[in-house]
Amino acid sequence: MADSFALKPRSVAVVGAAETTKMGLIPDMSQLGLHFDCALNAMTDAGLKPSDIDGVATGGEDVAVLAHMLGITPKWVDSTDVGGCSYMIHVRHAAAAIAAGYCSTVLITHGESGRSRVGSPGYAMSAASMAGQFEAPYGVTGAPSMFTIPVLRYLKETGSDIEDLARVASIQREWAAMNPRATRREPITVEEVMNDTMIAWPFTKAMCCLVTDGGGALILTSAERAKDFPTRPVYVLGTGESSEARLISQMEDFTSSRAFRVSGKQAFESSGITRDDVDHLMIYDAFAHLPLYGLGDLGFCKPDEAKHFYRERRTAPGGSLPTNTNGGGLSYMHSGRYGMYALQESVRQMRGIAPAQIEGAKISLCHGVGGMFTASGTVVFTNES
């Protein structure tokens, strides 16, 4: 199947990867400052300086401002900005740009002062926009009251229950407990998740993502050049992207994301792997229902079987499909656009340096969501050349 894509698997590799020096609460850095910090850390990781980089991509920040401030003269820029999965899509676009010869070395950055709100853009919405006309009048107040709306329909149609949501949060906390940089590490039972502060029924606070400060950056180059870097190359095996409705009310099927299905299918086809080949899985979890949707929409199971992956602890430490091994957006960190942190964990796992390392893992699939269920990006990585 990979034959239908001009870009071949393992053509491009990640040679630099780093998060911000601190994680969680960083009131002494602006959003732009967080971009700088992780970009410099990634350059140190790869042994590069700004003049070595000729392609830049970012979302949530002006890519030209970023490139200029970092002292980079880009031959290629990408400011694709579709929410938290923008960075998965940047990886995809960067791989194509490098293969096309538009540039040789791409820096992708994310930084967000999600909690401290230092130098962050506001959330102003135009009353004349589609959301301003057809959703804002009904009292939605951001992601907790929008991203969550399809869930009651999902639970009914798939025979799942609210405890299944709570179980996702509880099991991810087990992963977070192994991660010294995770924001929330103390164990939490399903019952404790169920009894936490109610945010938007049926979602309690522990089923909702954290709100933190941080950032992360990746540097990609051709597989040929990757061998000359100090880091273990992590190859891009395949990718996918898509988008659906910006308005949550207009999502065509409340039990399944079309953007997930389209992006996931491309990622599997372009990488030429099957579900059984995946050793490590990241599914962007802004809220506890997303891993359940992801497992079904990526084809690991039918939508009504996803709950069993958690009930049977297949995604938990020691399970056959270790998922969200950094603790996820629910327990590791979530600055607002979590996608970059999922990518960082996939790269750590492929380098063999993750705090909760999966021994012998060769293939990691990293699946992102953006703007509620608006957009999706998927990247399959491998450490085998």
Added chain:
Amino acid sequence: MSEIQRPLPKPTPETQHFWDGCREGELRLQRCTRCANTWFPPRPFCPACACREVEIYTASGKARLHSYVISHRGHPGFGKEPYAIAVVKLEEGPQMMSNVVGCPQTPEALLLDMPLEVTFEQQTKDESIFIPLFKPVEG
């Protein structure tokens, strides 16, 4: 007049007919004169076949409760009590976000697939904006 201070919509040329309809007590949808597709939110062409020959019609106002959350950290204009933010499925097919009025805002009262009907609530003293809401069908 609504007691709730909602963020109010600002109609655009492509949506004006919808908001005019709400003011006149009609839920107006659009359909394609070529393929009979119907859709929401408003746009001046058919998203299935790109035909620009679009017909505006009055929907039945009947709907079913498709999914919802009960927001406990709501918009300040909605007061302090939790309230449901719902997506309803119109009899004609399209989905809309709305609020369910005329019943308790509890999981026990708000049952998926329960039949609903549209009602319009005045938002401004000058009667310029009415918002479509849904209430349980009586009986």
